[in-house]
Amino acid sequence: MTRSIGLRGLAFGFAMLGLLATSARAQEIAFTFDDLPAHAALPAGQIRLEIAQSLLATLKAQGLPPVYGFVNGVREVEEPASRSVLPAWRAAGFPLGDHSWSHMNLNTHTLEAFEADVLKNRSVLEREMPGQDWRWFRFPFLSQGDTPEKRAGVRAFLASQGYRIAQVTMSFSDYAFNDPYARCVAKGDTVAIAGLEHDYLTAAVESIGYYRGMSQTLFGRDIPYVLLMHAGAFDARMLPRLLELYRSRGFQFVTLPQAERDPFYRIDLDLTAPPGPDTLEDAMRARGLAVPPRPDATIFAGLDKVCR
Numbered sequence: 001m002t003r004s005i006g007l008r009g010l011a012f013g014f015a016m017l018g019l020l021a022t023s024a025r026a027q028e029i030a031f032t033f034d035d036l037p038a039h040a041a042l043p044a045g046q047i048r049l050e051i052a053q054s055l056l057a058t059l060k061a062q063g064l065p066p067v068y069g070f071v072n073g074v075r076e077v078e079e080p081a082s083r084s085v086l087p088a089w090r091a092a093g094f095p096l097g098d099h100s101w102s103h104m105n106l107n108t109h110t111l112e113a114f115e116a117d118v119l120k121n122r123s124v125l126e127r128e129m130p131g132q133d134w135r136w137f138r139f140p141f142l143s144q145g146d147t148p149e150k151r152a153g154v155r156a157f158l159a160s161q162g163y164r165i166a167q168v169t170m171s172f173s174d175y176a177f178n179d180p181y182a183r184c185v186a187k188g189d190t191v192a193i194a195g196l197e198h199d200y201l202t203a204a205v206e207s208i209g210y211y212r213g214m215s216q217t218l219f220g221r222d223i224p225y226v227l228l229m230h231a232g233a234f235d236a237r238m239l240p241r242l243l244e245l246y247r248s249r250g251f252q253f254v255t256l257p258q259a260e261r262d263p264f265y266r267i268d269l270d271l272t273a274p275p276g277p278d279t280l281e282d283a284m285r286a287r288g289l290a291v292p293p294r295p296d297a298t299i300f301a302g303l304d305k306v307c308r
């Protein structure tokens with residue numbers, strides 16, 4: 001069969017493939033998971049390792065490239081049973097990054113206290129990632145400093161320690177579903193759990209339009225997005241469906257370092273550069289454009305009442 005197509009036919013075929021690759025180029029997304037080794041309430045009958053292994057099994061089964069998990073070392077002290085989670089993440093061949101020791105909010109603490117908290121996390125990362133690249137920092141609560149002085153100060157500190165910032169350019173409040181889910185499991189309320197599943201996927205769909213809209217308005221293109229996720233029980237339950245959803249919307253999965261190679265993230269890679277807008281929302285404000293209202297606000301507001 002191949003021979004009958006002939007060289008000209010082959011050349012034409014390759015040209016068509018090239019055209020398709022250009023016109024149907026997928027937008028890219030890097031999944032990242034915060035709050036390892038323990039996030040939110042643990043549903044009755046589950047252990048932390050089980051949640052991590054479920055996340056890892058799904059990510060592996062769906063062929064994702066290495067996914068960063070961001071660590072708060074204090075959880076291993078609070079929940080000794082969670083100590084098997086970070087080694088499991090590493091055994092899967094996935095990397096770990098820094099989320100501060102105690103999940104400290106820079107906006108409500110001094111820069112000095114924050115720096116000490118970051119340094120305290122180091123021994124955990126060095127233990128799990130010997131000789132490897134763990135110097136990616138994810139700000140707890142995404143708080144990058146509530147004053148220009150603090151923002152510049154933390155950048156100088158992180159630069160001196162060789163960090164890059166793991167920025168967030170897509171999220172849908174996934175974390176807020178984990179506590180209601182644990183309450184619904186305790187009550188055995190399967191109808192409410194089905195409602196959570198529906199709302200979770202709806203919030204994810206709406207967030208895609210929200211962030212893509214800002215990226216298109218600002219740059220006329222899709223930047224590679226960095227998605228904020230959390231290592232919670234409901235996230236683990238939903239991950240197969242969530243990955244299918246992103247795939248069905250034309251997304252291609254890349255690593256965090258690959259996504260942040262885009263010029264949009266240059267302020268997050270070079271922390272000696274002056275601070276500037278490094279989220280899509282900030283980039284809108286910097287251009288004098290209105291940030292659209294978050295589409296998941298209604299769903300988010302209702303979650304606290306679920307299974308009370």
Ligand SMILES: [Zn+2]
Pocket residue numbers: 034035099103140141
């Ligand atoms: Zn966090």
